[in-house]
Amino acid sequence: MVALVVVGAVAAQGGLKLPPAKRVRLANGLTLILVEQREIPLISVNLLVRGGAVADPVGKEGVADLTAELLRKGTGKRTAEQLAAELDFIGASFSAGATIDYSTVSAEFLKKDQAKGLDLLADAVLNSTLPPAEVEKLVRQNIDQIKAGRDRAQSVIGNYFNGYLYGSHPYGRPVGGDERSLAAITRDDLLAYYRGWYTPANAILAVAGDFTAAEMEKELTARFGAWSGKAAAPVSLAEPVAVKGKRLLLVDKPDSTQTFYQIGNLGIARSNADRVYVNVINTLFGGRFTSMLNDALRVSSGLTYGANSFFSERRMRGPFVISTYTRNETTEKALDLTLEILKRLHETGVTAAELTSAKNYLKGQFPPRLETTDQIAAQLAQLAFYGLDEREVNDYYARIDSMSLTDARRVIRDYFPLDNLVFVLVGKRSEIEGVVRKYAPVVDHKSITQPGF
Numbered sequence: 001m002v003a004l005v006v007v008g009a010v011a012a013q014g015g016l017k018l019p020p021a022k023r024v025r026l027a028n029g030l031t032l033i034l035v036e037q038r039e040i041p042l043i044s045v046n047l048l049v050r051g052g053a054v055a056d057p058v059g060k061e062g063v064a065d066l067t068a069e070l071l072r073k074g075t076g077k078r079t080a081e082q083l084a085a086e087l088d089f090i091g092a093s094f095s096a097g098a099t100i101d102y103s104t105v106s107a108e109f110l111k112k113d114q115a116k117g118l119d120l121l122a123d124a125v126l127n128s129t130l131p132p133a134e135v136e137k138l139v140r141q142n143i144d145q146i147k148a149g150r151d152r153a154q155s156v157i158g159n160y161f162n163g164y165l166y167g168s169h170p171y172g173r174p175v176g177g178d179e180r181s182l183a184a185i186t187r188d189d190l191l192a193y194y195r196g197w198y199t200p201a202n203a204i205l206a207v208a209g210d211f212t213a214a215e216m217e218k219e220l221t222a223r224f225g226a227w228s229g230k231a232a233a234p235v236s237l238a239e240p241v242a243v244k245g246k247r248l249l250l251v252d253k254p255d256s257t258q259t260f261y262q263i264g265n266l267g268i269a270r271s272n273a274d275r276v277y278v279n280v281i282n283t284l285f286g287g288r289f290t291s292m293l294n295d296a297l298r299v300s301s302g303l304t305y306g307a308n309s310f311f312s313e314r315r316m317r318g319p320f321v322i323s324t325y326t327r328n329e330t331t332e333k334a335l336d337l338t339l340e341i342l343k344r345l346h347e348t349g350v351t352a353a354e355l356t357s358a359k360n361y362l363k364g365q366f367p368p369r370l371e372t373t374d375q376i377a378a379q380l381a382q383l384a385f386y387g388l389d390e391r392e393v394n395d396y397y398a399r400i401d402s403m404s405l406t407d408a409r410r411v412i413r414d415y416f417p418l419d420n421l422v423f424v425l426v427g428k429r430s431e432i433e434g435v436v437r438k439y440a441p442v443v444d445h446k447s448i449t450q451p452g453f
Contacts, residue, residue, distance in 0.1 A: 008037070009370035015397030016367060018390045021380055022213040029201025029231060030224055033380045034216050035208040037373055041111035043209035044373035045121055048381040049103040050204075051197035054170040054235045060185050062177020064098035066138060067193045071096045071105060073134035075127040080134060083124065092117050094124070098175055101315050102385055103197070108374055111210040114219070122223040130194060135187045143182050150448050153253055153260040153426040154325065159453040160446070161262040161424040164249045165319055169240045179451040199229030206381040208373040237316050242266040243422050248440035252429035253448040259427035260325040263338065265417040267320030270313040270386045276399040277411045278311060283358040284350055285309055285341075285416065286322060296341050297324055303334045311415075315386065320417065328428055332435040339439075346418050350408050359400045366396060 009016040024032040056063045072087075072094055073080040087094050092109035105125055109117030149155040159174040166172030177185070205224065207216055242265050268278055279287070286293040286309025297307040307324035322342070326334035350358075369375060370393065383392055423439055425432070426448065437443055 008372055008376055009367065009393060015363075015395075016370060016393055018370070018380070018393045019208075019376070021390070022217070024217055026200065026221060026225055028225065028227055029199075030227060031204045031384065032217060032220055033204065033206040033377075033384060034211075034213040035206070035373075035376055035380065036211060036213055037208050037376070038210050040373075041210045042108065042373055043111055043114055043117065043207065043211060044108045044377045045106065045118075046206045046374070046377035046381045047105040047121075047125060048204045048206070048385055049105075049197055050202045050234070050385065051193075051232060052098045052102045053100045053173050053175040054237060055193070055197060055232075056170075056173060056177075056181075057189065059181060060177075060189055061173045061181040062142065062175075063185055063189055063193050064103055064197075065176050066135070066142070066182075066185065067130070067190050067198075068096040068098050068103045068105065069138060070130045070134060070190065071124045071128045073138070074129050074131040075123045076129060077123055077127060080131070083120065086116070086120055090116055092120065094121070096124075100171060100173070100175055104378070104381070106374065106378065114211070118219055118223055125198065126224070126227055128194065130187060130190050132187050135190060139182050139185060142176060143179050146176070146179055146182070150253075153251075153256060153258070153448075156448075156453070157251075157260050157262055157323075157424060157426050158321075160249065160251055160426065161264070161321065161422070162319060163453040164247070164424050164444075165243065165265070165422050166240055170235070170237060171240055171314065171316065171318070174453050178453055181452075195229065197232050199231060200224065200227040201229070201231035204381045204384045206377040206384075208377040208380075240266055240317055242317075242417075242420060244420050246419075246421050246423070246440040247442065247444070248423040248425070248436060249444045249446065250429055250433060250436060251424070251426040251446045251448055253426050254428055254430070256328070256426070256428045258325050258327055259331040259334075259425055259432055261331075261335065261423065261425040261427075262321050262323045263421055263423050264309075264319055264321040265420055265422055266317045267311040268313060268415060269317050270315065271388065272313070274411055274415070275313060276396065277403050277407050278415050280355070280358045280362060280400060280403055281350065281408060281411050281416070282309055282311060283361055284354055285345055288361060292341050292345065293322065293324070293338065296337055297326075297334060301333075301337065303327075303330050303337065307338070320415070328431045331425075331427065331432045335436070335439060342416065342418060345412055345416060349405070349412060352405060355403065355405060355408055359403070362400060363397055
């Protein structure tokens with residue numbers, strides 16, 4: 001017989017509750033968030049650094065992401081091979097990367113390997129040397145990946161959309177950079193980022209698993225208490241400006257038999273007071289298989305294999321995106337139907353039954369996001385970064401339940417753009433340009449072979 005052990009957030013009257021967390025701020029400014037979860041002998045660590053792609057030097061996009069990737073490529077004590085071998089020997093996982101707003105380093109290992117796991121994590125974070133040979137190799141690999149990615153429109157269209165929507169705003173930058181920016185990055189750029197942003201006062205270290213908070217605080221203080229460095233000055237972000245009217249970018253991919261397109265505008269910030277309500281409406285519009293978009297574009301018409309919409313919540317307003325693809329010859333039909341569904345959302349709204357359905361769906365989908373120690377650690381670190389707290393989870397069901405049809409109408413009006421839209425299409429220009437000109441007064445052009453987004 002197999003015993004199922006459930007960790008993470010626990011069921012409580014009215015929804016889920018995050019386990020209690022102990023918060024400690026060390027003398028060097030490092031914030032610790034400690035969550036005891038004793039059900040299984042596992043420890044998950046999530047280090048969040050307040051510096052993501054928005055902190056990349058202009059023209060050198062990709063610095064934050066490269067820096068994170070290089071953390072495991074060699075330290076003052078271990079080569080990349082030695083670090084990998086020691087992680088593998090204890091069966092530990094280790095990953096690092098950047099988002100637009102922040103960078104993360106995560107590790108997971110068994111309780112019995114706690115000392116070794118924490119030693120390896122601390123060594124990678126505190127003592128990385130960013131070896132020149134590894135820098136050169138990783139830059140070359142990432143450039144090759146970007147070039148190869150241009151053969152798959154769906155893998156690059158998001159970068160084109162963000163760049164076209166945000167323009168020179170930092171949110172328009174590709175997190176992984178592009179061919180030109182990566183080629184311009186030097187090891188000195190990476191070292192400057194590492195020394196400037198990977199500092200204790202600029203970091204949140206969340207740990208969840210089989211330990212006592214007092215014990216873990218002592219272990220982390222021993223390894224990270226001597227970490228030094230000033231807090232980096234926060235990146236000053238201007239409020240992004242939503243596009244007025246309609247704009248369209250056509251990215252020519254001459255060998256494409258399909259048109260991939262994204263339509264949208266600015267969405268909401270992570271702290272927006274209506275974020276739960278927006279998620280409820282988006283679930284109905286394009287957030288699940290039975291959504292309005294997918295039903296119309298896939299199930300009923302067969303114009304695509306899938307259509308969806310999403311809000312990317314960030315420190316400032318992230319994008320709202322409708323995304324799908326279709327055959328070249330059905331581009332106009334698919335675009336017209338997409339806009340028709342959006343118009344229908346505004347004109348007819350949603351019914352009480354639909355609202356109830358979306359609420360129940362979201363409640364059912366929520367628990368699996370908070371089942372494991374690594375999910376809990378990541379969630380708490382992100383909440384701290386965005387200035388939120390446990391109420392984001394503990395009050396989630398109550399906030400869903402509080403939504404009325406009046407709220408639904410207001411959310412549709414305020415957050416689902418209808419007249420002000422950005423269109424980005426990747427497809428065969430010679431076959432679709434005549435069609436797409438009707439959607440915007442001015443059509444901009446790029447070639448998929450051009451460097452950059």
